[in-house]
Amino acid sequence: MIPKILIIDDEEHMCWALKRAMEQEGYQAITATSGNKGISLLKNKGPSLVLLDLKMPGMDGMEVLKVIKEIHPKIPVIMITAHGTIETAIEAMKLGANDYITKPFDLDELKMVVKQALKYSELVSEVSFLRSELSKKYGTIIGESPAIKEVILLIERVAATNATVMITGESGTGKEVTALAIHQASDRRDYPFVPVNCAALPEQLLESELFGHEKGAFTGAVALKRGRFELADKGTIFLDEIAEMSPAMQAKLLRVLQERSFERVGGTETLHVNVRIIAATNRDIRELIRKGEFREDLYYRLNVIHIHLPPLRERRDDIPLLANNFLRKYMMGTYPVKDIDPEAMELLVNYDWPGNIRELQNVIERAVIICRGNKILPEHLPIELQQKADNNQFAVETIVNFPDSGISLEQVEKELILKALEKSKGNQTKAAQLLGITRSALIYRSQKYNIKLG
Known part of the structure; x- marks a missing residue:
């Protein structure tokens, strides 16, 4: 989607010049020569960024800025003025302006300021969307079994601290759910929760993903990129599949844990962050340490608090609760399913669930889709669950x-x-x-x- 720039300036020639400059950069541009008209365009046109003149007759830039932030708190606003002082710059920043540029200005400088503001806005939106999706996807931890109650109690105790946490458990047991629960119960809940799958990217790309890179740092690095650690500042970063990190990346991560600082790839500036780190793995890290595949010093840095998630077969009493929760999630819309037949529930409870909670969720979703009545029956479940029941008869x-x-x-x-x-x-x-x-x-x-x- 092409960014749309709203220009609010009482001088028509300045509006024209700025509009032309923005269009040369590939942006859409709309102009207003008064604060009231600008606010109207903000409401109706949904711009991505506002260039706002400070000194205008009638409603001046400061008043317009206040209204803009009431209507659209997260939209980036760049103030433009020929009467710039430190005091007015500070006042504008306090009201929510992202940056401040003084007339006469260099157009290339303005273009760079706009580009950086849009990039930052995009990153903030991505993080906000990710947090929202994670909350909708995972919700809260569900279970009444002793094993899961112990996990919930530990989460409550750990959340109040800044301790680094290591979560272990089989694939599908809910490691990311647990990490998110810790974050949401902590004082960092209003800041980003940023997950990273360490197994999904090769080493160079993972380093760039975690720490960011400078423009020109390597082939394809056409612009500065902020890494996940920067995005997670004041919040929580979740490093999933931590055991898949290369030795070189393990060494870099150890430094971040020790010093809470790093450099972007290709950069020299040392960046400092305030981030809580939660790591997770489904592998036996002690065995990897014995084989020399994982750093022992990194393990002890990560394993300040250890939470082990039990497999679903060790908490069968929770299966009806989980199954009905997933049923409520998927039965909305056109699907008429409202219940799970007792025989079908018995099959769910007695199955060993090698894929754990994730597999159970997929089974319920599939059953809701193929069921044509209002109740999930045994025949709506995968054949392997029914075969398991046949074996149990003996x-x-x-x-x-x-x-x-x-x-x-x-x-x-x-x-x-x-x-x-x-x-x-x-x-x-x-x-x-x-x-x-x-x-x-x-x-x-x-x-x-x-x-x-x-």
């Missing part, structure tokens, strides 16, 4: 053997429950798995036969 054979006659079905069921509890050492979830039933069904049958659960 799990009882490995628990206990009975004589061919002389015993009632009720006695068989009671004995199976007792044997399953014995085999699982009283773990209700594991006992239910052995029997091929849900935990709630196990509790119901145990109460029926007066079996005491631990």
